[in-house]
Every structure is written in C-alpha cells, then in structure tokens.
Amino acid sequence: MDGASIRGGLPGGADTTGTESGTEPSSTGTPKAVWIVWALLGLNTLGSAGKTIVTLPRSLIQMATMGALVAAFALALVLNLRLRIRPSAFVFLLTLLLVPSVISSMHLEVGLGALFRCFRLTLFVGTLWLLSRWWDGSLTFVRYHIRMYFAVLGSVAAGLVISPGTAMPEYYGGRLVGALWPLTPPQIGQYSAVIIGLTVLLLLGRRATGASAALIIVPTFVLLAMTHTRTATIGLLIGLVLAIGSLVLTSAAARRFFTWSVLCATVAAVAFASALQTWFMRGQDKESFSNLTGRAKVWDALLAEPRSVPEKVFGVGLGDKSFGGLPIDNSWLAVYNEQGLIGVVLVAAIIIVLGGVALLRPPSLQRACAIFLISYVAISSYTEAGLGDASPYLLHLALAASLLATPAEATPLAPPAVARRGIPRRARNREVT
Template sequence: MGEDLRRAGLPGGADTAGTQSGAEPLPAVTPKLVGIVWALLILNTLGSAGAETIIPLPRSLIQMVTMGALVAAFTLALAVNLRLRIRASAFVLLLTLLLVPSVISSVQLESGLGALFRCARLALFVGTLWLLSRWWDGSLTFVRHHIRMYFAVLASVAAGAVISPGTARPEIYGGRLVGALWPLTPPQIGQYAAVIIGLTVLLVLGRRTDRAGAAVIIVPSLILLALTHTRTATLGLLTGLALAIGSLVLTSAAARRFFTWAVLCTAVAAVGFAPALRAWFLRGQSQEHLTSLTGRAKVWDALLAAPRTTAEKSFGMGLGDKSFGGLPIDNSWLAVYHEQGWTGLTLVAAIIIVLGGVALLRPPSLPRACAIFLISYCAIASYTEAGLGDASPYLLHLAVAASLLAAPAAATPLATSEPPRRRVPRGARDGR
C-alpha cells in the first residue's frame, strides 16, 4: 500500500527539483524528512491519558515522549527549511492569532503553570506547520503521510488486542476497544480509523491506489472502528464521505457508481440489520442516557451557567485539560469558549469557515474531495469531541485539508550558467 500511495501522487508534489517560483533546489531526502516530521507531530498528539496498558507506562514518561516528538519535529522541520521559506496560509495565520487569547488568559495562572506549558506547546506546533507550509502545493503528499502514520498507530492497537484481549477491551470502557500498548481511548481509535478509511476510499475512487492495497487499509480499520463502538466517528465517516463523493459525482463515473451502490447497501442494511445496528448504536445504554449525550449535556449546562468576568468571557480561563469541574467537556466549541473565550471561539469558527469556503470555490478534484471529507469530519466531531483550540489530531486533519486546498506554485525554469544560444539563419550557416 505504501508503494502504491507513493506512486499515486498528483503532479506538483514536493518541490525537490526547485522549479517552483521562489523555491531553491531541495535535497533529494527532503520528502522523506517531511514525512518524518509529520509522523512526529502525530505522535505528539496521541496524548498521555487513556486505558491501562499491558506494560504500565508512567504518564510522565509518555509526556516526555510526546513533547520530545514535538521538539524533534520542529528541529527537523527547521533543519530542512533553514531559509525559513513559507507559503501564505490563512489556516496557519488564524492558528497563530489563536495564540494571542491563549497567552493572555494563561498568564493569569488560573489554570496553573500547565497553561503556559500548553501555550509553548501550541506555539511549537504552529511554528512547525509554518515551516512545513513550504510543501503545501495541492498534492496528495500529506494525505499519504497521514494514512501511513495513523495506520501504524492502528496496527499497534490491533497488536495489543491480539496479545492481551482482556486489557484491550476492559470492563471500565464497557468492552470497547482501547490501546493496550499505548494508552488510547475508544474515541481516539475510532477517529483514526474513520479518517484513514475515508481518505483511502477517496484515493481508490480517484484511482490513486489499487483496490487490493486499499483493502489492506480499509478492512482492518473497519473492524477496529466497529470494536470501538464510536458513534461520532462512524457518523463523521459516513457524512464526510457522502459530501466528498457528492463533490465528485458530476466529474467521476467511479464516484457515481460508488454512491449508487452505497445508497443501495445502506438501504438494505437499514432494513435487514436494523435490530443489530440499533444495539450497536445504543451500546447497552438507555434512551434517556443517549438523549443526554452520555452525560455531556450536564457538564455543558454547568459550564455555560458558571459566572465569568468580562476578561474571562473575552479571553477564557487559560489552556487546560479540556475539563470543567473535573469532568471532560467533550465539545470543541465549549472547550474553546472556556479556555480562550469569545476571541478564540471567533478564530476557530473562522478557520472552519475559511477552509470550507475555499473548498467550495475550488473546481471538482480528488484533493478537493479529500479536503471536504476532513473539514466535514472535524466539524461533525467537534460537537462531542474537544481539540480544535489546541494542538490535536483535529488540527492536523485540518492542516492536511489546508495543504490540499493550497494552489500549486507557478513553475519557472531553473537559471543556468550557460547563456542562451542565438539562432543563426540557415543561409549564414551554409556560407551563402
């Protein structure tokens, strides 16, 4: 699959030849190093809290690994972009502006010294994205990096389930799949599986990889997604794919065939497997529990009812662990409001609106469809998951979307030391 994905790139990938406007000749190893930087960013956003693992890992050790990965990513990105060549990006610019309310609220230390630490982490994260923006050219390069790394993460989850099934499906999580080698929660695993399933399906429809190679990615990921019982990830996958494939229907016969078969299969499944699907969706919970979004609504109501000063409403309480009263907020918009105030909320909304608007204005293409899938998935998941206001996998998904929507740099020929030859009339060459 990796070879297929490498072979499947669109024209205008990483500027290894130095032919794009304002670019210098890049070393041949740059694309591989950029992929390593992206893998380190993903490692940083895996988090340090989750289920118990087969070999107990101290949280301090996990935090050292994840933060070390971010420092290494920034250092390596700087090493391959020493001249600090960047591309204009509204997405990264808005993320940079998001640092302002984060720092203003965090210096009050209401959330402790950890808030300033998280600000420094966000600054390194955004700085690394600026350095990588040089290679954002509308190609599928970062889509392939994204799929490879998250598939490696899912492989570790599958390995943990094989080695210790009891640890991988603990009772405390209701038998849902967790990370037994690295502490990953069911929503995290479901998110990673849903994202790479959607992107790989789109690559198949765009004929950027073969079906056999794609099956190696899609089938195991679907199994892991089903074992996590993650409703948000499943809904995000189905809705995101529907929107992305819908954007290709008018220009792709393969997309039209897939869309037709998907509708038929969904109708058959809804009729023939309705009881099983309902049982999977409810996860043994009551209708009342489901209506309250498994208790999230109570936390949201308490957060909104809490008294706040004008400054706290404007800039928030400082970057924290996305919790309120000791309970997870599990909503990106309320988490941003709590930690970065109305200023942060406005900037995050601008990120989604700008990316979505640019995607709608682009002509139909595979990169545009992948971007639409990622943007819509993040928008849907933001209702029950936090992460849009801090360094997280969701910001990496949106960064991939931004790279897909970037306009390819204009190609210009490299300057040579040899002066251009002057055309000589044929008669003069013959001596006449």
C-alpha cells in the same frame, strides 16, 4: 504499507473518472524527512492516560510526546533553514489563536500547566509554518497521514492480540482501547474513520489499487466497529457523502460508488436493523442517550458558570479540556472556556475559511479529500474537544490546508546564450514575441 501500494492505479493514463486534473502538482521536491516531521507531530497528539499491558508512567508518556514535538520543530527547522514559508490563512488564524491563549494563561488560574500548553501550541504552529513550504496541493501529505495512523492502529491491533482483556476493559463497556499505548475508544475511532475515508477517496481517484485499499479499509473498519464510536462513524458517513458528492458531476467512478453505497446501505438498514440499533445504543437507556452520556450536564454547568468580562473574552487559560473534573467533550465550549469568545470566533473562522476555499476550488481528488476532512472535524467538534489546542483535529485541518494550497508556479529559464548564437536575428525576434 508502502508508498507504491497507495499510489497504485493507472499513472499517466487518460483521466476517465474526472478526478484527475491533468496538471496535478508534483511533490518531487519534498524531502523524505518531511514524513518524519509529520509522524512526530502525530505522536505528539496521541493520548497519555489509560491502562496498558505494561504500566507506563504518565510523566514518561508526556515526556515522549513533548519530545516528539520538539524534535519535529528542530527537524523542520533543519530542513527549512532559510525559513521559506507559504502564505496560509489556516496557520495565520492558528497564530492569532495564540494571543487569547497566552493572555488568559498568564493569569495562572489553571496553573503553570497553562503556560506549558501555550509553549506546546506555539511549537506546533511554528512547525506547521515551516512545513507550509511543501504544501503544494499534492497528495503527498495524505499518504503521510494514512501511513502514520495506520501504524498507530497496528499497535492497537497488536495489543488486542496480546491481551484482549486489557484491550477491551469492562470500565469502558468492552469497547476497544489501546493496550500498548494508552488510547481511548474515541481516539481509535477517529483515526480509523479518517483512514477509511481518505483511502476510499484515493481508490475512487485511482491513486490506490483495490488490493492495497482493501488491506487498509477492512481491518481498520473492524477496529472502528469494536470501538462503538458513534461520532466517528457518523462523521465518516457524512464526510464521505459530501466528498463523493463533490465528484459526482465529474467522476463516473464516484457516481457508481455513490449509487452502490446507497443501495447497500438501504439493504443493510433493513436486514440488520436490530443489530445496528444495538450497536448504536451501546447498551444505554434513552435518558443516557438523550443527554449524550452525561455530556449535556457538563455543558449546562459550564454555561451557567459566572464569568468576569475578561474571562468571557479571553477565557481562563489552556487546560485539560475539563470542567469540574469532568471532560467537556465539545470543542466549541472547550475553546470558550479556555480562550473565550475571541477563541471561538477564530476557530469558527478557520472552519469557514477552509470550507469556503474548498467550495471555490474546481472538482478534484484533492478538493474531495479536503472536504471530507473539514466536514469530519466539524461534525466531531460537537462531541470531541481539541480545536483550540495541538490535537489530531488540527492536524487533519492542516492536511486539508495543504490539499487546498495552490502549487507554486515554476519560473521559466531563459535559453542559454550558447544555444542562441546560431539563431538568426529575425528568428530570435520571432522567438521573443
């Protein structure tokens, strides 16, 4: 997928959809190497556990992902040697989140790995600060995001073709996993949902042609269906409803899409009710479904665990987002366990600040994309962990922050003295006033 295809549409024409502001920020000053930095950040947040066609040692995968983060920081530093950054409440709050992370990790209750994770989070936040120089409210980083995760899903599709048995193992109930790079069904579902949502919005905003959008949406939707990931599907639907709803009053295309989507969803719900229910239940009984596949039991045990006052305030240190050997699978409880109540307050502040800024912005395509990302992450946080550490969810929110950034105003240049010599004094006085 090249940049031209996703930028397709009617550039320079009149805005008949209400999604173009007419003064869209220009991203011509963004170096192309920034795309490499963003891709390296994405590589750092990929998974590192699971069976693949060719067995990859977990230490080797972790070395590759950590090396990607170090390379991202180094390249961002080279591109921004003067350390020019833009004020960002999002990155500032992430920086504050480092405080409880370091304080709790210094006790080494979860081992030296906690300090390593603090170092990783510090590099991640530092790279975002360096990239903030190019956050101008344009769609540049949206295209980076789509290309990056579409490439990841390309490796998932390749693994499915090469070894269907490895890509859809029995221990995951036949759900799609990464066979070339270890990726779990929730991860693949997350990437698929984000790509589909952003591409739909670009199509509505006439920043992508119908053919290029279909080339992305159709195969990605197939992969999403094969993961049987309920959280990603619900997040996609609700996120799109909120994002398109923010454009309904100003965009005729959004109104038409919303109307047809509701109609088609109603027909599909009636015609394929049984198939949809089977897909949604994934062969689980009502008890397993009600306790969220065992998640509720882990959550109850975590909340019932006796804690000292420092542990309640600062947490026990950055870990692997598990409790008692089982995954927590809830961002808020994971943050509470590892970074304490201070971490929970800071993460809540991040969501509230980004959501509040998005609501205060005038209707635009950038605002709609930001609303989609924020709402998707907020919904996913209930059954997925990652808001307190370097993760794809923080990368999604960083993209939202870049979309909500106000473009830097250009300083007008004074007319050259040579060009002013022939202007009479009276005319120059009028020019100044």
